[in-house]
Amino acid sequence: MLWLKAFHILFVxxxxxxxxxxxxxxxxxxxxxxxxQRVDRLEIMAKKLYSFMSLMMMLALGTGLWLWLAYWPxxxxxxxxxxTFVAFLIVYHLWCKRRMNEMQQGxxxxxxxxxxxxxxxxxxxxxxxLIMVVVKPF
Numbered sequence: 001m002l003w004l005k006a007f008h009i010l011f012v013x014x015x016x017x018x019x020x021x022x023x024x025x026x027x028x029x030x031x032x033x034x035x036x037q038r039v040d041r042l043e044i045m046a047k048k049l050y051s052f053m054s055l056m057m058m059l060a061l062g063t064g065l066w067l068w069l070a071y072w073p074x075x076x077x078x079x080x081x082x083x084t085f086v087a088f089l090i091v092y093h094l095w096c097k098r099r100m101n102e103m104q105q106g107x108x109x110x111x112x113x114x115x116x117x118x119x120x121x122x123x124x125x126x127x128x129x130l131i132m133v134v135v136k137p138f
Contacts (some may be wrong), residue, residue, distance in 0.1 A: 004067055011060035016126060018053025019089065022046060023119040029103055030110050046100050057093055061086075066080055068103050078137030085125045085132075 025046045032039040064086070068079075099115075103109040131137070 001067075001070060002045060004063060004070070008063035008067055010116075011063055014056040015053050015060050015093075016034050016122065018049050018056065019093060019096065019122045020119065022049055022100065023115045025049065026099055026103065026108065026115045029118075030108065030115070034110065035072050035099050043104055047102055050097060050100050053093070057090070060091075076136065078136045081138070082132040085128045089122060091128075092125070103115065128136040 025042050027043040027048070029039050032042065095118075099108060
């Protein structure tokens with residue numbers, strides 16, 4: 001079971017790396033496009049990063065489900081809060097997909113400040129998840 005936990009943590013870390021970096025690509029894309037620079041490389045980077053982070057998300061969710069079933073019927077209050085914030089991260093992941101598709105089509109909105117702030121949102125979600133898993137306050 002420890003091997004499964006180790007791989008789950010690895011997949012989550014890899015997913016979070018993508019979730020933290022992709023909005024930064026959006027910022028650089030919008031700034032570069034506004035400055036008249038070539039941004040086609042950023043489109044390629046975003047697409048490849050999104051594919052990687054989607055695979056890592058699926059592996060993280062799969063190993064997380066496996067761990068949950070292995071410890072069934074442990075469903076304390078902390079787990080419900082953790083799963084709620086995991087759902088928020090999935091919604092954020094899908095929001096990134098929409099922005100990435102807009103970027104590929106050249107229709108992404110020029111809200112650099114919003115992308116900078118929205119980049120911090122998954123950090124807050126991750127902080128709550130981490131506290132729930134480690135501290136288990138409920």
